[in-house]
Amino acid sequence: MLPTPSTSHVSFDTVYEPAEDSFLLLDTLSSASEAAWLTDRFQTSKSSASPLVVEVGSGSGVVIAFTAANSKHIFGRDDILALAVDVNRDACQATKQTVQTAIAETGNANSTHYLSSLIGDLVSPLKPGSVDVLLFNPPYVPTPDLPLLPQPGQNETKPLSRSEKFEHDSYLLSLSYAGGVDGMETTNRFIEAIPSALNPDRGVAYLLLCAQNKPEEVKARIVRDWEGWSAETVGRSGMQAGWEKLVILRIYRSGT
Template structure:
């Protein structure tokens, strides 16, 4: 079992704490069948893949995938990027990812050089071992800051809980002190607002997810791009998958992980979205959503 990245530095009063949905993401990406699929899709000597987590929050999913890129993607040279509308979440993501990459890749380099003579351990050797890089953690709305067809792997654990409404985005995204819409308020109200951004999905829980799905054909690399999106039962995942398959142009989707019974109050699934042939070895979407 691969270790979960450290998030002890994350301020949980304004940033979502890793929970069942986060761990389902980690388990699904590191499952032997899925890691084999990814390793085949991104096999060297192709260009280093750009890995992005949208709405990165604590950064635990991005950190896990980047830090364990050799085991999950079959290669070390991954470029990692996070986006979130909460500037505090971007700062947390940066620290979480940097810690995970440093820990896992240094450990890997130590394992591989164990037993070698000191004369064999040069600077060049160490540079080869540490290639995965965190490019940035950007304060941005979903994928609005990204170039067309630039993303190879997209991860999204959205605000999926059905709520009456979706909160407006915060003001001054680049300011050192971010404020909710309407300006400063009490710490309690401000903290509650930023936490609501992490879970409030609108009447069907799909308001933010629908915006992200619309952007997938624009931002994913047309040849090898793949997206992983978490959904709950009330998001009607079977309908979401059918809708993606109706895009045309070779787009398809499959459930590649589910929470089995209940995850807290709701059953969860991870949907893989990509261009290519339907993978009949994966979970049946209609059964997984029941």
């Protein structure tokens, strides 16, 4: 079993704590079947360019750190470039330390490179067509409203009263789970951005959904509306948790 990156340095008052959904992503990416699929797709003989792996909404950084630290097992190569994006400044800072520590502990520091943690909304900071592997564990819980995205400077440290700190921390945490109508408002925006974000030759996206997000309908919509694309279920949670049962979709161009 591959080691789970340490997140002991992370303050979970403001950053999403790794849970069943996070661990399902780790298990799926490192499973024998998925690692074989990714290794075939990114083997050096097919493409010499180092794959760019990006996690959107990185939170604690446990997923991108695990992927980067275990790149040889997952991709069959240890020269990947890792990048993270999150709207929460605290999450970006946590991710940076999580990834750097995990890479150093596995001895991958001279090959796999962690580029940065970018503060931004979904794929907005990324160059179109640049991403080889796009990972997203979205805010999928149905909620009456979506929290407003942080404005520049909003996450800067300043003295807060106890009640103000509680409200601020609760707001930052809500960014990681509040998904709006059907838990799909943010996820739908992400799905719409996939074709433009991915490398047109070898790009692939992994998206986590819960049962109430209607993953079968999501897959059908992609296959129906996007000519030449596939959407497949490649991971499932092994535990029943009511409507929160989880799946991982792999989304990619069928012809590549």
